[in-house]
Amino acid sequence: MTTLKDFGGAARGTTAPKLTIAQMFETLLLRPAPVRFTAYDGSAYGPEDAAFGLDLKNERGLAYLITAPGDLGLARAYVSGDLDVRGVHPGDPYEGMVTLLRAMRFRRPSAAQALTLMRSIGLSQLVPPPPPPQEHLPRWRRVMEGLRHSPERDGKVISHHYDVSNRFYEMVLGPSMTYTCALFETEDATLEEAQHAKYDLVARKLRLQQGQRLLDVGCGWGGMVRHAAREYGVRALGVTLSREQAEWAQEKIREEGLEHLAEVRHLDYRAVQETGFDAVSSIGLTEHIGIDQYAAYFGFLRDKLRPGGRLLNHCITRPTNKPTATGAFIDRYVFPDGELTGSGRIITEAQDAGLEVQHEENLRVHYAMTLAGWCRNLEAHWDEAVAEVGEGTARVWGLYMAGSRMGFERNEIQLHQVLATRTDDEGRSSFPLRPDWVG
Incomplete structure (x- = not known):
């Protein structure tokens, strides 16, 4: 079979043979991989009985892979249906992704080898096809939507992710409609039990x-608001930038007869006028606000608390506080403008805003388990989910959730809860000698 060694003739002025797509795939591998690769030109690589494989269906898929190397090109080809992962369900491609990640390592070709690859591919494949409709604008083009993390631009990117379809989210998230990390008190706890346990831990x-006031910023479909009102008799206000979330939450509040205690508004958290809250919860919002906005964010939340009040910040973090760019797939398809940093930066910014940090906890493994549950739900409701939002969007979610599960399992991302108080000028925090939520 033709390999990279055969490229030498091209550099010396002779004509190297064109390669099939499978030959190009094989020659770019650092080592043999136990996967089956097939391409639309009829070529194939790898054992026929491999548990997992890749099927490149057409020229557009090849063009996606070539013109956007890395996770963006793979995502475009997969979301569009031009690249299939065989041996897995698109609602939960986790097992196949793990195998492919471990098995496949690619080399960077030399200049002469790259020229021969381009000759085999053909110039027509070097023109980027239009991206799938699920893809958001690149960051440099989002300036048309306002300054980064301005209320206007935040509203648009939040709508891109959350205003997909409430029915779709019901299928994926389950009855709790909770799109944040759950808390599994036992290995065999159900997803619903784990989400209830998370809300109760926060509470x-x-x-x-009873009788206290809670502000829940970035409240989603109102899970924390309803839990606080129903289980603790708290007057709870939630705010979200997603209109569909707010409408769903208000309807659920009415169904549960909690209108006298709970309210969810379609509102930017920065527009909340009320003050003097006994507690503020922020569950999954910090990822969206931007690292440069942390000082204003924590300062705003501090000012919403009465002296002695508590803040619980629950968010995805990185295992390091060093600046790290968001991957292209996540930025274009999942969380446009989203930013992550380490828990150290979260704690520092909270302290610098005048909050006294009392406790922090890492729930990394719990989020991997949560994502596994969501993938199972998507797989179980696949046909209905595709009918609701289209196969491309459903593929985005399966890919994103399975990939995120891998990230949490591999300690590439984490989930931290940081608990702080608005301690007064005399040093009074109303915090007990030892944590009062344990036992």
């Missing part, structure tokens, strides 16, 4: 009591 860390 106990905030020391919620």
Whole structure:
């Protein structure tokens, strides 16, 4: 079979043979991989009985891979249906992704080898096809939507991710409609039990009591708001930038007869006028606000608390505080403008805003388990999900959730809860000698 060694003739002025797509795939591998690769030109690589494989269906898929190397090109080809992963369900491609990640390592070709590859591919494949409709604008073009992390631009990118379809989210998230990390108190706990346990942990860390007032920023479909009102008799206000979330949450509040205690508004958290809250919860919002906005964010939340009030910040973090760019797939398809940093930066910014940090906890493994549950739900409801949002969008979600599960398992991302108080000028925090939510 023709390999990279045969490229030498091209550099010396002779004509190297054109390669099939499977030959190009094989020659770019650092080592043999136990996967089956097939391409639309009829070529194939790898054992026929491989558990997992890749099937490149057409020229557009090849053009996606060539013109956007890395995760963006793979995502475009997969989301468009031009590249299939065989041996897995698109609602939960986790097992195949793990195998492919471990098995496949690619080399960077020399200049002469790259020229021969381009000759085999053909110039027509070097023109980028239009991206799938699920892809958001690149960052440099989002300036048309306003300054980064301005209320206007935040509203648009939040809508891109959350205003997909409430029915779709019901299928993926389950009855709790909770799109944040759950808390598994036992290995065999159900997803619903784990989400209830998470909300209750937040409530106990905030020391919620009947008659108190809670502000929940980035409240999603109102899970924390309803839990606080129903289980603790707290007057709870939630705010979200997603209109569909707010409408769903208000309807659920009415169904549960909680209108006298709970409210969800379609509103930017920065527009909340009320003050003097006993507690503030932020569950999954910090990822969206931008690292440069942390000082204003924590300062704003501090000012919403009464002296002695508590703040619980629950967010995805990185295992390092060093600046790290967001991957192209996540930025274009999942969380446009999203930014992550380490828990150290979260704690530093909270402290610098005048909050006293009392406790922090890493729930990394719990998020991997949460994502596994969401993938199972998507697989179980695949046909209905595709009918609701289209196969491309459903593929985005399967790919994103399975990939995120891998990230949490491999300690590439984490989930931290940081608990802080608005301690007064005399040093009074109303915090007990030991944590009062344990036991």
